[in-house]
Amino acid sequence: MTTEPETVLLDEQTGKCEGSFYLVDGTKATGNISFQVKNETILILSEKGMTYKGTLIEDAGEAHRAFLSAMGQMYNQNKYYE
Numbered sequence: 001m002t003t004e005p006e007t008v009l010l011d012e013q014t015g016k017c018e019g020s021f022y023l024v025d026g027t028k029a030t031g032n033i034s035f036q037v038k039n040e041t042i043l044i045l046s047e048k049g050m051t052y053k054g055t056l057i058e059d060a061g062e063a064h065r066a067f068l069s070a071m072g073q074m075y076n077q078n079k080y081y082e
Contacts, residue, residue, distance in 0.1 A: 035070050037077050043070040 035043040043066065044051040049058065052066035 037073045
């Protein structure tokens with residue numbers, strides 16, 4: 001079932017999104033999205049915002065740095081499995 005994605009609006013002052021997120025197959029995401037490294041959750045995207053290593057990140061710049069850090073950690077872990 002494919003649905004048209006809703007518009008996701010970013011509030012530039014708070015860095016929070018309003019709207020819904022959809023998975024690749026078109027279904028609506030209904031929970032948190034977690035990113036793990038070595039079986040430890042390091043990043044969570046939820047309705048509350050972004051949580052990095054247990055701390056809710058409220059600043060957009062900090063959130064960007066945390067996201068890039070998490071992606072780098074995941075890349076470094078996974079390159080050993082290639």
